[in-house]
Amino acid sequence: MNLQHHFAQLGDAFSSSTSIQPLADQRLVECNPSLATFLGIDMKSQETKQLFSGEQAIAHSLSMVYAGHQFGGFSPRLGDGRGVLLGEVTGQDGRLYDLHMKGAGPTPYSRRADGRAVLRSCIREYLASEAMAALSVPTSRALALYDSRSAVYRETPEIGAMLLRTANGHIRFGHFEYFFYQGKQTELNQLVDYCLEHYYPECLETDSPLENMLIEVVKRTARMxxxxxxxxxxxxxxxxDNFSFTGETIDYGPYGFMEDHQPDWVCNHSDYEGRYAFSRQPGVGLWNLNCLVHCFSKHLDKAQLVAILQHYEPELQTHYDQLMLQKMGLGSVAHLHELLPALLAVLTAEKADYSRFFRSLSHFDGVDQTPLLDEVIDRQRLSAWLMDYQVAREQEGGVWQEVSERMLAVNPKYILRNYLAHSVIASAEQGDYLLMRRLLRVLSQPFDEHEESSALSQRAPEWGRSLEVSCSS
Structure with missing residues (x-):
């Protein structure tokens, strides 16, 4: 394994030297062999085992410092309170990928906390990141999971664990906020140069590298x-501080995959005001980008910053339209804008299962409405919508079976339902990871039928609908 340390070369103003502090009786319980192969890492080698377990120190490993707006309030100094950036490796695509260990022990940014992670949160992040990757959502990836016999104290004693994850980069919007609000212009410029060189080198060939890099960040965030x-x-x-400068989904905490369609759904039990409700996410993305570009108010004038942000809404809307056209098997944006709001209104009124409905719609042959009507109470309302949908499909032409096959390739049969994650965690806490591996298998190929695992595609049972997730997860 050829570890590189480009970020460490920026100096002490950007990070503090840290290392993995092993847990008691730590053991590797899950790894991602295809990802390891892609990154050129031999997980079975003795050297790799010693480095990732913390038995052998890694020169230049570090924890990053950054700031961030948390639930709207600014925190001037945060940082990796339980994470260690081990270095970077080159993937088979020639790009650099960070190796980052979560739960590695206290760092200078732990703020009197223990710097540890619990098994349940590591499992949730492992499952979510792999599910998102399979759904083609830009994301960090899980490479390895370690459990232990160390007790970590949250509301109750829990099993201590560590998660080794990868990403194109771990630089966050909060990195730029930290140096901007500290008045450290030299360091801010260093960070800009670093990101241009390592993440957006194509922008260096333009007349305005910074401006074009920020436009690309805005677009990547919008598409994500x-x-x-x-x-x-x-x-x-x-x-x-949880938003990636490279446009990847990072820092899986109290996340959720929507089951019953609820636009104002809040998955985080600690989000008392619903700031990050599902329907508010596009607006929050723009708010966060506004915080980011403000950090360059000494580099670019107001008109330039506004123009950069104006790329957000059209990029998001265009990409969302393209995705929903694929999910609905349509070719016309006009048809989409006519049919989609009406459909979502039906799903909301019925509290219909979002993913199951679109999967069922993929099987619709333009004749038999029964399977779809069985999903709702107001059959007449949905039947009327299906008639309009059928007319639109017939106007666009195309072979129903071919369109159905394309829809099945983008509408997953399997999503990471909260009750499934809960069951996996309960089993793993008893030392049994078979259910986790079974779930990972279908989540990594969510569009396939997996008849032997069809039970994992079912709606949550009654006990699984009231489960709550908070930031402490």
Missing amino acids: IAKWQAVGFQHGVMNT
């Missing part, structure tokens, strides 16, 4: 959130 909305994902904690 459009994908969230299309697949029914809610992040739960959309603070600026």
